[in-house]
Amino acid sequence: MDACSIAVVGATGAVGRVFLEILEERGFPTKDIRLCASKRSVGKKLKVKGQEIAVEEATPELFSQVDIVFISASSEISRALAPVAVQQGALVIDDSSVFRMDSDVALVVPEVNASDLESHKGIVSIPNCSTTPLVMVLKPLMMVNPVVRVIADTYQSVSGTGAAAVEELRTQSGQVLAGESVTPSAYPHQIAFNTLPHIEPFLENGYTNEEMKMVNETRKILHDDSLAVSATCVRVPVVLCHSEALHIEFANPISPAEVREILSSFPGVTVLDDPGANVYPMPVDAAGKDEVFVGRIRQDVSHPNGIAMWVVSDNLRKGAATNAIQIAEEVLSRNLLKSAVKR
């Protein structure tokens, strides 16, 4: 892969910092790295690949000097900057939900639908951090046995909300342990020692935006508009990693052994399934790892063709930063970079 110039918008955020670590870990080939963040961070220096790099303001001129712009900030920032970067000839890899469902935008998990990159129009979106582990599990299974319906109930960590929410969970936990009262700020209610069935705003149909992302993004990535998906997304007092209880209905019978075998051989998925030895995926073990971990695989007793399982993955890595860098790697190896602006 030829080295390329990149800009990272949101470099000082929760995902941005993990992104810079993974860039180094994976040896992603860069000629030049530009870091962008909000005005109050401009001038701040971050260490990347051994160099100190000063944070700059994101400008059209800066975008014109790079090949790829990674954006992981707010929806507003993605909405404002992504079209500018594309206009300046850069490929945008965007972590927000703003463009994901646009028919012009590729929504990609490389192991699952890398070929969708071939027709990219300048913006490639990363799925929501609870969608990515779901499609990583569904894809290899549906190639063998069509998936008819999935129910996914999530146990999502506060790092998905951002660094302030992590701090809030820590502060509130200490306050509750000390018998003090808490003042919610990042969430509408206390998160310490509580569960919140509320991630993102509520929609007309009673689902949250987060839940409908799992429905719609899964269908788009898997190219299956008839796939029935339902989710209840719940914030739990965990710092890092999202867990999901899945109940999958297949067109035909399938055994847990077959599911284990299929998932074990899919890149990016690791099966941890030895309940007798207390081995199953957990947030404390998945944190800092790139794989999607799957366990508790069993015949669902409520459906003749059903399989139940438990999935955990690091929401800042495979759910965000790792997936973004994998997309960039795929773009480089498929030589899809310079074609962006001409489309």
Next chain:
Amino acid sequence: MDACSIAVVGATGAVGRVFLEILEERGFPTKDIRLCASKRSVGKKLKVKGQEIAVEEATPELFSQVDIVFISASSEISRALAPVAVQQGALVIDDSSVFRMDSDVALVVPEVNASDLESHKGIVSIPNCSTTPLVMVLKPLMMVNPVVRVIADTYQSVSGTGAAAVEELRTQSGQVLAGESVTPSAYPHQIAFNTLPHIEPFLENGYTNEEMKMVNETRKILHDDSLAVSATCVRVPVVLCHSEALHIEFANPISPAEVREILSSFPGVTVLDDPGANVYPMPVDAAGKDEVFVGRIRQDVSHPNGIAMWVVSDNLRKGAATNAIQIAEEVLSRNLLKSAVKR
């Protein structure tokens, strides 16, 4: 109701202490209260209804002097003492799983199947704390529209394990906040800031015992052996109250408005469902209350006759102690007490 003599086995435990509080709250009519616990607690005094009562050892003689024996200790203790108490002429209301599935034993949630008490043979079992809220929701709905299948994924608090687990969550949380390492004892892995998809031992079919209790007890209580039920039971770092994400499939279409109306008029259920105002059930709000709280009621987008919802209840109260006292109240008002030993 005539006052009766009772014995409380496990009086010093997590459920036992709540039980004694509720006894007072509800004004349950007692002539005499005897408290029993393990040898090391004998002689310890607890305050109940304004009197100091010393903890005694459970003996056949003691059982012969009371009308009702409540047992909430371990399975071993229930297995050893319940038959003795019945032999001595007492009615046993048992919180363990030991007798629940026996065809001779009534498994009762009074709002749901109080009439099953009529044929009791001396032992009445309380359902598992995750089953009770489920049947409280299913019963009124299935009277209107048959329920075909339910998927329940749980978010269970550590108080379900006992007082030692509550202490462990508190201790570990402090240790993690201080950057110290933790040593699991009540659970096979860290519970602070983690999720554990493991409640009770694993069975041959890959489900846990807790999960299969939800399947089998639900069928027994609802008198419907063909009801399809599947659950993933997960321990979360919450002190008190179990939460459940439910996906219910009915025989015929049903609207969320109809579900809300039916549940609102069922005794013991409170609908908290105003998502626009951030109103939905949560453990911090349900703690210390007797009702089963239901919210997030919506048409399940993955099934034409499906309804999704979110249920929270206090596992020590309606999930255990409250239900036990309600059973006793029902036994007294139906005059079923003295018939126990003659059956």
